[in-house]
Amino acid sequence: MIKLFSSGKEPKTQRRPLFTAQDKANISWFSKTYLKEKVPWLGAVMVMILAQGFAYQQFVSLTEDGLRVIFDKGEVTGLIGVCAMVMAIFSVRAILSYAVPRISVWLASDAVYKMRRDLIDHIMILDLAYFEKTKSGELILRLVNQAQDLSEFIGQTTVNAIRDAVTLIIVSGYLMWKSPILFMSVIIVLPIVAVVVRRISHRIKEVQTSAENAMGNYMSGIEEMSNGMRTVKISNQEPFERQRLKTATLDIKSLTIRLQAVQALMSPTLDILAAIIYILIIGLGGYMALSNDFNMDGASIIAFMIGMALIFDPARRLSFFFVRLQANLIVLESLRGLYNELPTITNAPDAKAEFDPSGDIKLTDVRFRYANDHPLFDELNMTFEGGKVTAIVGATGSGKTTILSLIARLYDVSAGTVTIGHEPVNKLRIDKLRQSFSVVAQDIVIFNNSIWENIRYVRPDASDEQIWRAAELVGIDALIRERGDAPLGPKGSQLSGGQKQRIAIARAFLRSAPILILDEATSALDQRTEEKVRQAIGELSEDKTTILVAHRLSTVTHADKIYVLDEGRVVEEGTHAELMANKKLYASMFSAQRSSYGQ
The missing domain is CATH 3.40.50.300 (P-loop containing nucleotide triphosphate hydrolases)
Known part of the structure; x- marks a missing residue:
């Protein structure tokens, strides 16, 4: 069973802040580096979010007016007017509900694109030693999965959370203005929500970190298996690789279940709190409507209940946002952590x-x-x-x-x-x-492109005549004519070792450093091909x-x-x-x- 609440022997756990100093530093870094220039657009999004919040507040107010038209006045024209106003309000909210995510996703995608661009630039200056000690699956996880997760979190989840927070504040303010006693009586349970969120968030951070590490190991394992499949097949090691990857997937499964188990505690807790709130509204609100000491009637109670329903779902989503926030703080820390890797080979x-x-x-x-x-x-x-x-x-x-x-x-x-x-x-x-330098190394890099493009890789500005000359010198020109623009497969899997080496030597001819x-x-x-290539190398080395x-x-x-x-x-x-x-x-x-x- 996952332990969420301390027993009293862990006072340090209870005092941990929701945001650590490192979390705040990471958020500040991302905001200043990638969002600062988007302030006008962010301001426009905030204005639209505020308008959405006021739309809900006006809906509650108009609902109360409509109920009084029905119960007290019985005016059909007044009822039609109220319905028309509600339709207008929700039409405006619908338009804003389309515009806000479109703009926010664009802002977030652009910010994460620039972060990816900067990370790529940074990775390119790191020493060879870094790549020799770092699993490629870890880099793929950071630059692909984690960056995309962060983009979705900022562009959708965070904006939705701000919208929910604004709705919560505006509608709550209106309800408190309508009946301070009733409102203060029902929100007494809200501190419990804060305690639950805080407890769960800390545990999610721990499990999420383990899950990210497990996913990185899994991706590295897949790449190692794929790259070494020839050796795997020849040595009949499929059972070993199968078991290795199954073990990695089992780790991911276990961590995913643990993460979900922690997150799943949020929903039933909030459901119980919702029941308590509605009981308080019905019981206490009904008493206030029946009493002559309070300025409340049936329309006020129904409108109040609708208002609480409107803020309770945003409150629920907001609580889940803080849960997801902890996971994405881990992602942000992982991405920013790449900048902690500094090159030692510098000018x-x-x-x-x-x-x-x-x-x-x-x-x-x-x-x-x-x-x-x-x-x-x-x-x-x-x-x-x-x-x-x-x-x-x-x-x-x-x-x-x-x-x-x-x-x-x-x-x-x-x-x-x-x-x-x-x-x-x-x-x-x-x-x-x-x-x-012109280099022909043991570890030949062949891209999943044509032979022609693989040779031109070292000199993108080379003329066709220069590329053909390099290909002819190593005797690979016939293969170029035969294959045309056909890609060579991942890492040149469709070529023999000798063909790969001739491409590498052709590159050296083309570069001619x-x-x-x-x-x-x-x-x-x-030996026959080697003799031809040796003659070409002799010419190249003059x-x-x-x-x-x-x-x-x-x-x-x-x-x-x-x-x-x-x-x-x-x-x-x-x-x-x-x-x-x-x-x-x-x-x-x-x-x-x-x-x-x-x-």
């Missing part, structure tokens, strides 16, 4: 836009570690001569790809320097630095500083210099011939691979 105050990308690239006494207790590089020294081809080889985990990340400043070194043309990379503007980075660029190609990372050593024999890494240390360096003559690690690796290929 220096005196960052330079001009440098010589054709100069030597040097790593001098570089220290780097992914984790404090696991250093990868300790005083690493390497030189990649400008205009030449330098290869990096070594076992998996020796740090080959990390060196490329340090050169492109995806990470900053712990100590030492990385320079290009004698300029430290951390003193260069990040955009200018990375524009100097002064520094070429090839990270396992031909690992998915057969007069460029080329850094080649490869596991297959046959692809680096032409390099001007080869570095051999072992556990983050350079253990050998030289040309292919020199390293083979040394008969050390490189020679043994090359011989082992040649034997495995049957050469």
